[in-house]
Amino acid sequence: MNKVPMNKVPMNKVPMNNALATLQQVTVAFDERVVVDRVDLTIHRGDIITVIGPNGAGKTTLIKAILGIQKASRGSMVLKPGLTIGYVPQHLTLESTLPLSVRRFMLLSGQSLEACRGALTKTGVDHLMDASVHHLSGGEKQRLLLARALAIKPDLLVLDEPAQGVDINGQAALYGLIRNLRDELNCGVLMVSHDLHLVMAATDKVICLNQHICCSGYPADISHDPAFIETFGRPVAESLAVYHHNHNHSHDLHGDVVTRGQDHSAHGDCDHAHH
Amino acid sequence: MPIIDAVLNDFFWRALIGGLGVALVAGPLGCFVVWRRMAYFGDTLAHSALLGIALSFLISVPMNVGVIATCVVLSVVLVLFQRSRALATDTLLGILAHSALAIGLVALSFMPDIRFDLTGLLFGDLLAMSRADLLWIFGGAGVILTLLTVFWRGLLMSTIHEELARVEGVPVERLRLILMLMLSIVIAVAMKIVGVLLITALLIIPAATARRLAGNPEHMVGLAIGFGCLAVMGGLSMSWFLDTPAGPSVVVTAFCVFLLVYSSARRAPA
Numbered sequence: 001m002n003k004v005p006m007n008k009v010p011m012n013k014v015p016m017n018n019a020l021a022t023l024q025q026v027t028v029a030f031d032e033r034v035v036v037d038r039v040d041l042t043i044h045r046g047d048i049i050t051v052i053g054p055n056g057a058g059k060t061t062l063i064k065a066i067l068g069i070q071k072a073s074r075g076s077m078v079l080k081p082g083l084t085i086g087y088v089p090q091h092l093t094l095e096s097t098l099p100l101s102v103r104r105f106m107l108l109s110g111q112s113l114e115a116c117r118g119a120l121t122k123t124g125v126d127h128l129m130d131a132s133v134h135h136l137s138g139g140e141k142q143r144l145l146l147a148r149a150l151a152i153k154p155d156l157l158v159l160d161e162p163a164q165g166v167d168i169n170g171q172a173a174l175y176g177l178i179r180n181l182r183d184e185l186n187c188g189v190l191m192v193s194h195d196l197h198l199v200m201a202a203t204d205k206v207i208c209l210n211q212h213i214c215c216s217g218y219p220a221d222i223s224h225d226p227a228f229i230e231t232f233g234r235p236v237a238e239s240l241a242v243y244h245h246n247h248n249h250s251h252d253l254h255g256d257v258v259t260r261g262q263d264h265s266a267h268g269d270c271d272h273a274h275h
Numbered sequence: 276m277p278i279i280d281a282v283l284n285d286f287f288w289r290a291l292i293g294g295l296g297v298a299l300v301a302g303p304l305g306c307f308v309v310w311r312r313m314a315y316f317g318d319t320l321a322h323s324a325l326l327g328i329a330l331s332f333l334i335s336v337p338m339n340v341g342v343i344a345t346c347v348v349l350s351v352v353l354v355l356f357q358r359s360r361a362l363a364t365d366t367l368l369g370i371l372a373h374s375a376l377a378i379g380l381v382a383l384s385f386m387p388d389i390r391f392d393l394t395g396l397l398f399g400d401l402l403a404m405s406r407a408d409l410l411w412i413f414g415g416a417g418v419i420l421t422l423l424t425v426f427w428r429g430l431l432m433s434t435i436h437e438e439l440a441r442v443e444g445v446p447v448e449r450l451r452l453i454l455m456l457m458l459s460i461v462i463a464v465a466m467k468i469v470g471v472l473l474i475t476a477l478l479i480i481p482a483a484t485a486r487r488l489a490g491n492p493e494h495m496v497g498l499a500i501g502f503g504c505l506a507v508m509g510g511l512s513m514s515w516f517l518d519t520p521a522g523p524s525v526v527v528t529a530f531c532v533f534l535l536v537y538s539s540a541r542r543a544p545a
Contacts, residue, residue, distance in 0.1 A: 069441045087442040094435065098310045099489045108432055109443075132490065152443075 026075035037212040053209035086154030119151040138165035159191035175202035298503030305482035319372035325379030346459030399470035399522025469522035480529040
């Protein structure tokens with residue numbers, strides 16, 4: 001494969017439209033290996049965009065490029081001038097030798113105590129203000145990280161697998177919370193996720209990434225996109241379609257998605273996946 | 276002032292004041308060494324100090340300057356090597372630590388004309404503390420405390436979560452270099468008290484002792500300074516009364532305090 005020329009990526013130009021971030025043909029390559037391939041993406045205020053894809057699809061790398069901690073090799077990325085990004089990392093693995101209270105962690109954001117308390121209240125963990133970060137559960141830690149990101153009043157919230165290490169009820173609650181926060185703060189939300197079912201229920205737009213964007217669209221549509229089915233396999237695609245069918249009562253999906261002959265086995269897979 | 280003059284004329288007081296100056300900066304830096312798992316890294320820098328001494332004799336610059344420069348160069352080399360990921364970090368550190376020490380010893384053996392006390396360099400020398408050393412110690416401590424105060428939030432954030440710090444605009448790489456610079460300075464000035472082989476102990480034992488009782492990073496730093504001072508006072512007294520070598524006595528005292536705290540104190544809430 002040819003080496004990708006390292007062109008300078010123009011940043012911080014005033015965007016043409018009112019988008020928070022506009023990516024055009026963004027490519028990230030490590031040495032000669034292309035990890036993110038010509039991705040176009042526009043994020044507006046109020047959007048919830050979820051990036052899904054198999055392992056090694058370049059999801060986290062794409063997020064890192066938007067966060068500015070991974071240089072894009074090619075393409076252009078325009079961020080709204082003065083854009084504040086709140087980042088929620090996958091997890092907070094604190095060295096056991098480092099004592100840290102929730103209060104101190106929040107104050108390290110440089111915000112006032114009131115702002116920190118407000119953010120903790122929004123994510124429902126204000127009662128843990130004086131607890132040690134070491135004693136929090138997985139779900140509480142994620143809510144703390146989310147509060148930390150909210151404290152700086154972000155225009156864009158970027159979450160990398162926010163529900164990892166959180167049990168299934170906690171995950172649903174967490175995605176619900178993210179939706180509510182979007183409504184309340186009118187910020188844009190970009191997240192990476194593995195939890196396909198929950199993502200489909202919680203997101204506006206799904207981007208299926210496999211180095212390049214293989215398909216994107218509304219959750220209900222994407223699950224019967226041929227490219228999606230090819231990436232995730234038919235059983236997953238069908239279980240998602242059924243899931244949406246059950247929840248949205250959008251009956252028009254049924255005939256389109258489930259091909260004859262595979263109907264029963266597909267539903268069987270779906271049931272196993274759910275219980 | 277005559278009183279200050281009298282105090283500074285007494286080598287024991289000079290050693291004590293110098294030792295407390297070192298403990299003052301070894302506390303916070305020791306905490307970072309413990310938090311960032313840099314104990315072996317500190318050890319490697321300390322081992323290279325002997326090479327720095329040999330080099331400073333060779334090109335006739337002050338010993339402290341030679342040591343600081345060698346440590347800084349070594350830490351930059353280490354960071355570059357680490358990036359290439361050719362060897363595991365601990366292997367790399369093991370190679371560099373002992374090679375630097377060995378090269379230093381060999382280099383010094385080529386300079387028979389120069390009088391120096393190898394045992395003093397390796398294990399600390401109470402008697403060798405001069406007024407100039409005190410100036411170095413407090414000058415170095417001043418630089419380190421200023422850097423720590425200015426960069427505290429960034430240093431702590433990049434220790435807690437490097438990527439989160441990066442996104443928040445913390446210059447993570449630059450701070451890593453500043454931390455290495457501070458470690459180099461503390462090694463250069465602490466050499467007189469505990470010697471190159473025991474500097475890491477003075478960094479990590481008080482910090483580890485403090486961890487048991489601390490609920491917050493700043494709290495831990497304060498306690499580490501306190502335990503460091505205690506170790507210096509106890510160690511130098513031991514050296515004075517029992518005629519034991521200064522460096523090992525300081526480390527033995529620090530270890531005793533560590534054992535005492537870990538066996539008696541209740542676990543900290545954090």
